[in-house]
Amino acid sequence: MNSVTPQLEILDTDRAERYRDLVGAAVAHTADRFAAVTTPTTDTPAATLRARVESIDLDAPLHSAEAAVDEVDGLFSAEAVWFHHPASLAHLNCPVALPAVAAEAVLAAVNPSVDTWDQSRIGTEIERRVVRWATETIGFADGDGVFTSGGSQSNLHALLLARQAATLRGPASGRRGRPSLDDLVVFATASSHFSVRKSAMVLGLPEHAVVDVATDAAGRMRPDALAHAIADARREGRTPMAVIATAGTTDRGCIDPLEPIADVCDLEGAWLHVDAAYGCGLLVSPTRRHLLDGVERARSVTADFHKSFFQPVSSSALLVRVPEDLGLAAWHADYLNPEDAEEPNQVDKSLQTTRRLDALKLWASLRASGAEAIGRAFDTVIDVAGRVHEHVRRHPELVLVAPTDLSTVLFRWQPDDVSDDDADALVAPLRAALLAEGRVLIAKTVIDGRPCNKLTLLNPGATEDQVVAALGHVAATARRLHVERQRSARHATETTGARR
Numbered sequence: 001m002n003s004v005t006p007q008l009e010i011l012d013t014d015r016a017e018r019y020r021d022l023v024g025a026a027v028a029h030t031a032d033r034f035a036a037v038t039t040p041t042t043d044t045p046a047a048t049l050r051a052r053v054e055s056i057d058l059d060a061p062l063h064s065a066e067a068a069v070d071e072v073d074g075l076f077s078a079e080a081v082w083f084h085h086p087a088s089l090a091h092l093n094c095p096v097a098l099p100a101v102a103a104e105a106v107l108a109a110v111n112p113s114v115d116t117w118d119q120s121r122i123g124t125e126i127e128r129r130v131v132r133w134a135t136e137t138i139g140f141a142d143g144d145g146v147f148t149s150g151g152s153q154s155n156l157h158a159l160l161l162a163r164q165a166a167t168l169r170g171p172a173s174g175r176r177g178r179p180s181l182d183d184l185v186v187f188a189t190a191s192s193h194f195s196v197r198k199s200a201m202v203l204g205l206p207e208h209a210v211v212d213v214a215t216d217a218a219g220r221m222r223p224d225a226l227a228h229a230i231a232d233a234r235r236e237g238r239t240p241m242a243v244i245a246t247a248g249t250t251d252r253g254c255i256d257p258l259e260p261i262a263d264v265c266d267l268e269g270a271w272l273h274v275d276a277a278y279g280c281g282l283l284v285s286p287t288r289r290h291l292l293d294g295v296e297r298a299r300s301v302t303a304d305f306h307k308s309f310f311q312p313v314s315s316s317a318l319l320v321r322v323p324e325d326l327g328l329a330a331w332h333a334d335y336l337n338p339e340d341a342e343e344p345n346q347v348d349k350s351l352q353t354t355r356r357l358d359a360l361k362l363w364a365s366l367r368a369s370g371a372e373a374i375g376r377a378f379d380t381v382i383d384v385a386g387r388v389h390e391h392v393r394r395h396p397e398l399v400l401v402a403p404t405d406l407s408t409v410l411f412r413w414q415p416d417d418v419s420d421d422d423a424d425a426l427v428a429p430l431r432a433a434l435l436a437e438g439r440v441l442i443a444k445t446v447i448d449g450r451p452c453n454k455l456t457l458l459n460p461g462a463t464e465d466q467v468v469a470a471l472g473h474v475a476a477t478a479r480r481l482h483v484e485r486q487r488s489a490r491h492a493t494e495t496t497g498a499r500r
């Protein structure tokens with residue numbers, strides 16, 4: 001055999017030192033990147049990024065793990081988007097807690113899967129303990145739950161359980177028997193996460209199954225409108241399957257009024273799901289925990305630790321008030337988790353089979369600094385967002401589009417002499433121009449039918465001054481684009497005029 005026959009280097013007893021060296025090299029590269037970051041990303045054109053990736057022949061290996069790690073650094077890390085940069089303001093992607101990053105490195109090497117007890121014994125215990133910590137923090141007397149890949153999956157899982165509860169058990173009256181999928185109604189709002197509608201589609205519900213309940217001016221669900229919507233559905237012979245209250249809507253960062261919504265759900269016997277993917281950090285906030293009052297009355301809760309708990313992706317959980325509810329979606333296989341198994345197999349509770357021990361990262365964070373430190377970090381983000389709202393309100397060229405309970409800033413560049421149409425037309429090009437430049441990253445969305453730009457603050461290290469400076473660059477870029485667009489519009493009119 002040829003001595004350069006490629007070797008697959010498996011991490012094993014013999015390669016403990018190789019592991020130390022190779023991963024050490026990767027960490028050293030990444031540490032150098034962190035130390036040198038000056039912009040949230042680069043200005044490398046999209047076509048160049050694609051060409052670089054395309055130019056690599058995946059069937060022509062480098063025959064060296066070191067070379068592959070170097071290539072990852074030069075190809076990927078050199079062009080990454082950095083969420084710890086104070087001008088990284090586009091999405092709900094957070095900078096990460098260091099102990100969690102260390103735990104992630106452990107997970108990558110040990111490669112546990114928390115599906116069956118025999119693959120993860122201590123991991124299973126750790127996940128169950130972290131879940132219990134989370135349910136106690138919510139205020140469930142005797143809850144349960146399971147880690148998932150993200151809020152979208154947590155919401156899908158919750159809606160599956162609600163669908164099973166509505167269709168398997170049937171209505172208490174049982175007069176017309178079990179409702180069909182066509183009869184089910186999910187009550188949400190226009191501000192609910194898109195995964196609610198997507199989950200309904202996955203679960204085989206018809207499009208009309210998701211009903212948008214009316215909201216107040218800030219986009220929060222109106223409990224009175226919810227009561228009416230449920231009454232209307234019942235009158236039509238339909239069955240309420242779930243009510244989705246959002247604790248931190250993705251665009252507005254607003255929290256639906258949980259207590260009055262829970263009152264309606266209790267009265268109607270409706271499954272209340274609280275989507276706290278974004279707002280879950282409030283659970284550990286020393287000053288704002290009251291914003292989640294009523295969350296303990298939910299039947300199920302989505303928490304994205306990879307948002308407001310500063311955990312690396314992925315780290316989310318579906319948490320339920322009634323442990324037996326998880327059994328609504330249980331399935332058994334002889335080789336994996338037979339029904340008579342005495343061992344606690346987490347796969348009984350999950351939609352996934354092979355599954356990461358993401359709980360270890362939150363465990364490490366809790367052990368390193370405690371929950372309150374996480375809550376204080378989220379508080380800092382919300383405090384800064386409040387001051388940025390004030391700044392935008394006073395800014396001569398920016399218009400604040402909506403208030404927030406958390407940390408988004410919805411705004412439009414629109415000085416007094418700029419029309420609504422011109423301002424709206426600038427929203428998308430502004431975001432694209434900033435992304436191409438890589439110095440300040442912002443998002444765009446549509447609020448009440450009009451486009452606007454959006455900042456999502458999620459970095460406790462970003463100061464008010466830094467965010468204000470980033471906004472200054474946003475406003476200057478908007479003005480420059482506006483002037484350019486006016487000029488080219490004039491030019492177009494003149495050339496058509498000359499041709500005439």
Ligand SMILES: *Cc1c(COP(=O)(O)O)cnc(C)c1O
Binds near residue numbers: 150155249250278304
């Ligand atoms: C982000 C978000 C989700 C989806 O979470 P992923 O982890 O991205 O799948 C669901 N609901 C809300 C309110 C969110 O903000």
